[in-house]
Every structure is written in structure tokens, then in C-alpha cells.
Amino acid sequence: MKKIFTLSLLLAMNVSLSAQTLPYTSVHTLQYVSPTNLTLCKDSSPYFMDTIRTRGIVVTPGNVSEVASGSVQGGSRPFFFIVDTAMAGSAGPFKGIEIMAAYKNAQNQWLPLPNVELLLPGDVIQFIGKVNEYNHGTQLEPINANSLQVLSSKPAPGFVTVPLAQLQDPMRVNIPLTGEQWENSYIELQNVTVTEILPFGGNRISFNVIDGQGNKINVSDRFLAQKLPSWQTVNPYSPQTTGSFTPPVPGTFYSSLKGMLRHDANGCFPNNGNTRGYELNPFSASHYTIAYAPPYISNFERDPMIPTPNQTVDLSCNITDFDGTVDSVHVYYSINPAALPTQFTKVVMPLLAGSTDDYLYTLPNYPDGTLVRYYIRAKDNAGNKSYYPVTSVGQAQPNYEYYTVRANGPKIYDIQYSLASNSASPLVGKEITIKGIVTASTKAYDLGYLYIQDENGGPYSGLWLVGNNVSNFFRGEEVLATGIVEEYYNMTRLVVSNINKTNVWKAPVTTVVDPTDSIAKINYGWEKWESCLVRLQDPNNGKLHISQTNLGFGDYAVSALPGAPRYKSALVLAGRQSGTAFSSLYVQLVTNLMYDTIDGFMSVPPLVVKDTMNMDALEGIVFFGFSNFRVLPRNNDDFIGINVSLDSTALQPSPLIGLREQSIASLRVIPNPTSGILRIDWTGPALLRAEIIDFMGRTLWVQSLSQGHGILDLQALASGTYWVRIEGAQGEKHLLKVLLQR
Numbered sequence: 001m002k003k004i005f006t007l008s009l010l011l012a013m014n015v016s017l018s019a020q021t022l023p024y025t026s027v028h029t030l031q032y033v034s035p036t037n038l039t040l041c042k043d044s045s046p047y048f049m050d051t052i053r054t055r056g057i058v059v060t061p062g063n064v065s066e067v068a069s070g071s072v073q074g075g076s077r078p079f080f081f082i083v084d085t086a087m088a089g090s091a092g093p094f095k096g097i098e099i100m101a102a103y104k105n106a107q108n109q110w111l112p113l114p115n116v117e118l119l120l121p122g123d124v125i126q127f128i129g130k131v132n133e134y135n136h137g138t139q140l141e142p143i144n145a146n147s148l149q150v151l152s153s154k155p156a157p158g159f160v161t162v163p164l165a166q167l168q169d170p171m172r173v174n175i176p177l178t179g180e181q182w183e184n185s186y187i188e189l190q191n192v193t194v195t196e197i198l199p200f201g202g203n204r205i206s207f208n209v210i211d212g213q214g215n216k217i218n219v220s221d222r223f224l225a226q227k228l229p230s231w232q233t234v235n236p237y238s239p240q241t242t243g244s245f246t247p248p249v250p251g252t253f254y255s256s257l258k259g260m261l262r263h264d265a266n267g268c269f270p271n272n273g274n275t276r277g278y279e280l281n282p283f284s285a286s287h288y289t290i291a292y293a294p295p296y297i298s299n300f301e302r303d304p305m306i307p308t309p310n311q312t313v314d315l316s317c318n319i320t321d322f323d324g325t326v327d328s329v330h331v332y333y334s335i336n337p338a339a340l341p342t343q344f345t346k347v348v349m350p351l352l353a354g355s356t357d358d359y360l361y362t363l364p365n366y367p368d369g370t371l372v373r374y375y376i377r378a379k380d381n382a383g384n385k386s387y388y389p390v391t392s393v394g395q396a397q398p399n400y401e402y403y404t405v406r407a408n409g410p411k412i413y414d415i416q417y418s419l420a421s422n423s424a425s426p427l428v429g430k431e432i433t434i435k436g437i438v439t440a441s442t443k444a445y446d447l448g449y450l451y452i453q454d455e456n457g458g459p460y461s462g463l464w465l466v467g468n469n470v471s472n473f474f475r476g477e478e479v480l481a482t483g484i485v486e487e488y489y490n491m492t493r494l495v496v497s498n499i500n501k502t503n504v505w506k507a508p509v510t511t512v513v514d515p516t517d518s519i520a521k522i523n524y525g526w527e528k529w530e531s532c533l534v535r536l537q538d539p540n541n542g543k544l545h546i547s548q549t550n551l552g553f554g555d556y557a558v559s560a561l562p563g564a565p566r567y568k569s570a571l572v573l574a575g576r577q578s579g580t581a582f583s584s585l586y587v588q589l590v591t592n593l594m595y596d597t598i599d600g601f602m603s604v605p606p607l608v609v610k611d612t613m614n615m616d617a618l619e620g621i622v623f624f625g626f627s628n629f630r631v632l633p634r635n636n637d638d639f640i641g642i643n644v645s646l647d648s649t650a651l652q653p654s655p656l657i658g659l660r661e662q663s664i665a666s667l668r669v670i671p672n673p674t675s676g677i678l679r680i681d682w683t684g685p686a687l688l689r690a691e692i693i694d695f696m697g698r699t700l701w702v703q704s705l706s707q708g709h710g711i712l713d714l715q716a717l718a719s720g721t722y723w724v725r726i727e728g729a730q731g732e733k734h735l736l737k738v739l740l741q742r
Helices: 002-012 027-031 035-039 176-182 412-416 525-529
Strands: 051-058 079-083 096-100 102-104 110-112 123-134 137-142 148-153 186-200 204-210 216-219 253-264 277-281 288-292 296-303 313-320 326-334 345-348 358-363 371-380 385-388 401-404 431-440 450-453 462-467 477-488 491-505 511-513 533-536 544-548 555-559 570-573 617-625 628-632 667-670 677-682 687-693 699-704 709-713 720-728 733-740
Touching (some): 027 096, 027 137, 035 176, 096 123, 096 253, 102 137, 137 253, 186 216, 296 371, 296 385, 313 326, 313 371, 326 358, 412 431, 412 462, 431 462, 431 491, 462 477, 525 628, 570 617, 667 733, 687 709
Parallel strands (some): 096 137, 216 277, 462 491
Antiparallel strands (some): 051 079, 051 123, 079 096, 102 110, 123 137, 123 148, 186 204, 186 253, 253 277, 313 358, 326 371, 371 385, 371 401, 431 450, 450 462, 477 491, 533 617, 544 555, 667 677, 677 709, 687 720, 720 733
16 A cells, blocks of 8 residues: 555656756755854754755654644644655754645645645655744745655654753753754653643643753644644544543653654744743654653542532542552642642542542532632652642642632633633633623624623623624623633633523623733733723823834734834724634724735725824723734724724614614604503604514514504513614614613
């Protein structure tokens, strides 16, 4: 079968004569950097940006790369690694290189290389492409669909054992003089200990390990080997449909860890983010060899998640020691907000009768508003300790989970507020039922996405809702939603499984925020406003100005100071709506006219922002993405007192989006309030009909009207507020609010 594939690929991928005339350059020659240059922090290939022809032996299978990409057709950016063909592909200094296996076609679209997913370790290939790099990690990029040619097959290449001390120091800073030679190589680390687990995105994991001298490296997840079971594969040719990785416990000792070494420069190299130096990327489940490990705590549950004052709380989990026995398990808890975790009350967490690994402890009930913190510690017969939630090796104080007792059920605040140093929700992965007031909807003339907020607003009160049946609601409606809390690229949201109206309507609370206050933004200070409805406004009641007209990717900025720098401004995103840009199509002010038809079709004519524009205030929903908070106006009406003409939707602060309450001199609806009977008197053209609408926007019935007057009988309806929409013979429509009282 392998020979058939090789022959067919040879026939299918004819390389042009002009490409064949390129001189051959070995992988070693492409990768080699002199000690002199490395000492000077110059690690780029001498062939950087050149088009080259090389050969190599495939190291990683073509179907196990697992990197999502919105720019590549199919949503997956494939890549693989090769080793120099010298000495039958044995690993050695400067002998490995990465190939990014997507190319641009004549229409400027990124496409995967044909049949790249069929590559197997040991395939000998010829590759024609450009030498490039990403964060100082050298990689080859194809120039067209014919850049890859399979020539023959050899045994799969092996690994080389490399001391961690050659790669990184204890601060996880790369050491290029001794480490660069192993970039893009298949290596093994021996005798390393897991110090900390670094989850991200809700379904991905990386972790740090150290050697006996404390030198540290990150073990990362460019392949499927390290994705959690909740991960849905993006590579359509992956051998699995989901991830399957079980994270190690801090303190786990690996006698062997293997994988591809990538470079994500830090230290003396310039970089633009929190980079990792050299990082190890295992590509097979066989790459993890555990010598010993602390007890493994799994399947933790808290029931109920948010208790009422009369409810106790069950903490349960499974605890197993794979290389010995569990010696003891304790729960530590406290209701004293000033207590350190090491000062919490310690109680035994008993093993359930008849079980070998099921543990349960019940926390007592507490008064409304009580903050309860807790953690679990397990110790095995060798003295190795593990914690839930996970605590890093050497950490002075254990991590903990927490909840607040709520007499009236959970608040959005309980989802959004985090006592941890990161901004992730304390309820990630948990199912919860929450109540909130709609601040933005999917209806016409609105943001296009559903947001709700705690009744009284304030910090940590907003939440983004996605999932089932989120398109049936209007602004101002109170909803009751059940779903799973997730972190979407560090933006907390609820994936809804069930949602209903409570038949209550309340005007959403808008929080005033000063966009010029740079101190409030330090260390993600705006996290408390995530998903909240805010009003950007100068505290001195001055005008807001468009301070930065184009910050890229659709962002511009407003500030109380004309021309203010970015840190003295608030970002605004408008005019498009796609998989990664969740802004409104009913906002005219954009950074570029191209947003009229890119990532969705705008429903209002675009208008490019200028630094001459100013306004009294700007309202919208706070969104987090690509490391920045930004405000998403819901429609043009969110630009308050702006000095340019915009198409107004004139939405009222009610759930009846698109309807306008009017007082018409020629129309009387009496009495109002009414106990059940309404009389309509009309002196204009002939009437056609009247619609009775409840406060959730539902039409209850339609009634024909005679010329001049009509009688509406509301006696069958419950007391409350209703709307009467009157339609005239000439198509005119009027809306009036009626109060039914008994």
C-alpha cells in the first residue's frame, strides 16, 4: 500500500523544471548557525526568505498536527517535521526542520498541501519552498501545491537524548548557544518532574517540568497527543475525533519525555508576548514514561454548586495511586475571608464504605452571602502529595475553590468573579442555572448576540450566552438559562441547553466607565466589566473624541482627550460579525469600507471614522479578545450626541425591538388604565385593525376596526402592561402602551 501511495504521489505532484533547477541545500546547511552569531543572539537561518530545494525524512505523521486556523481552508493548519537525510536520518545538531504545509493559491487563499495527511514517518521527501521563521523558530513554507514530492521510504527516524540544561535555565529562558542546535529535532528529556499544570481554552493543556538542577521547560500541545477529551479535532484526518490526554499531577516524575523541540524565542531575543523559549511537543501517547506519581484526584463534584442557606454541600471525588496506595485524604475549608489556605480547618475526607476510590465529605450550611473556600489534599504511602484544585510544586499556599451562599439562587457574579490570579470563571465546565436581564439580542437592529446581566448591574454582572434557542429574546426581558460555563479564548460564556422567559421585564442597568482612566485598565482591570452594558463617558461631562481611527482588525478608539494614545482610550469594534469578530452589523462607524461586505454584510451604510468626530457618550457591551477589552456598540443609537448624521433605529428601552410608542392627537384609547374594556376613537382615515401585544412581544390577537371607533375587550387577560398597535387604511402604524388593572 505504501508503494502505491508513493507512486501515485510522484505522478500527481510533478515539480516544474524551473523549480528543479534550484540548487540542493541540505537541512543541516539551512539550520546551521555559528557559535559567534548565537552568542550575539542571531539565530536566523542564513537562507532566511530564500526559496530553496531540500530533502529530508519525515519524522511526524502528517495526520496528527492539530492547530486550528481560520485562514486556511478547512480550518486546520497542517505541519510536519523532517530530519536531514545524512546518516540514514539519525538525529543530530542542526538536522531538523519544520514544514508549514499550507500554501496560497492564485486567488490568495490558504490551502493545505495535497495529500500531506498521508505522510508517514520514514517517507523521504523533496521540498521546494521559502525559508521563514515564527518567533525565531525556523520553518519552511511551500510556494505552491507542487512544493512537496515523496521520493522513497526508509525506517522511521529516532530521537536523541538532550540534557534540559542545554535548552533552558530555571526561569524558562532559552539558551541558544547550546539549545539552537536541537531546534525542530525529535528529542528525549530524562528524569524530569512536573511542577505546574497550565490549562487554557477550556480543552487544552500544557505543563512545565524541571530537571534536578531546576532548569525548566514547557511541554506543549501542537499535536493531538496533549488535547483534553473535551477537544473536538480540527484536522479532518486526525486518527481521533476528540482529545484523550489525562493531565499529570504536579510532582509526577517522568523517566522519559519525548517530542519535537520548537523555538518560541525569549530571553535575549526580541518577542511580542509571553513566549516559552524552547518547548517540547509530544506527538504520541507513548512519549510519556512515568516513574512515579502522587495520588491522582479525578471526577470532582460539588453538589449543589451554589447552595441556599438551608443546604449542605457534598464534595466528592475519586482518588487513586497508580504506583502505591492512598495513605490519607483531607478537606481544608474556611468561611474566614482573611484566613490563609494553610490556616483552613482540616477534616478527614472518608472513603465511602465498599469503595476503593470514592471519597465524600459534606460541608455544613451557612447564612446567605457567606463565602466558603476549600481544597482537598491526598497523600500516598511514599509521602507524595497532590491537591484539588491543582497546586504547583513548591507553591507556598495551596490553591482553592469557593462559592457564595445565595438565598435567591446563583447570580451572574458567581460565574464571573474570580479569586484566582487568572481571569477564568470559577465554574468553568460546570452546569448552572442563572437568571438575568437581556442587554443585547439577536434581533434586527441589535448586536446579533445574546447578553444578559444581573438585575442591578455592577462589576462582574454580565454574561454572553450561546447555544440553543438564544434568538427568541428581546432587550429588557428577564430569562432563566441553564448551561455549561466555558472560557472562549478567555471570554467567559454560557453554552445554553435550556432557556425560558420569566415574563418579567426590567430596564437594563448601564454602568458609566471613564475610557481615559488608564490606571483602571492595568492588569486586566476591565475584567470586571466583561460582558456588561457600559456607557463610555467623560466624568467631567466633556465630549468623547475618536482618538485613534484605525488600530487594526476593525478596532478604533475613543477618549475624552483628542488624539489620546491607546492606553488613554477605550477600544471600539463595529461593523462586522464573524467567527472571531462578534460585533454588530447595525453600526455605521467602521475603520474601513471593506467591512461593508467582509465577515458579514452590514445592514447600514458604512462610514469611516475620523478624528473630527465626537459625541457625548458611547454605550455597548464589553468584549474581550486578542488580549484586549473593547466595547461593542449594539447599533447606531449607542452613539449618543454624535456630531455626524447616522441612520437611527430609534429603539425604545423595551423588548419590542423596532416598534415606537407614539402619542397621536387624532387617536384616543380610553380609559387608560382600564379594568378590561378599551374604546378607540379615531378622527383620521379609516382604520383597518388593532393588534394586542403582551410585554414579551407576542401578538395575542388581531381585531378588525370600523371607521371612527372600535371596542377592545381585554377582560380575559391578566392584569399587567400591554401594547396596542393600530394600523390605518393607508399603512400608517401607531403603538400605544395600555395598563390593565383590576
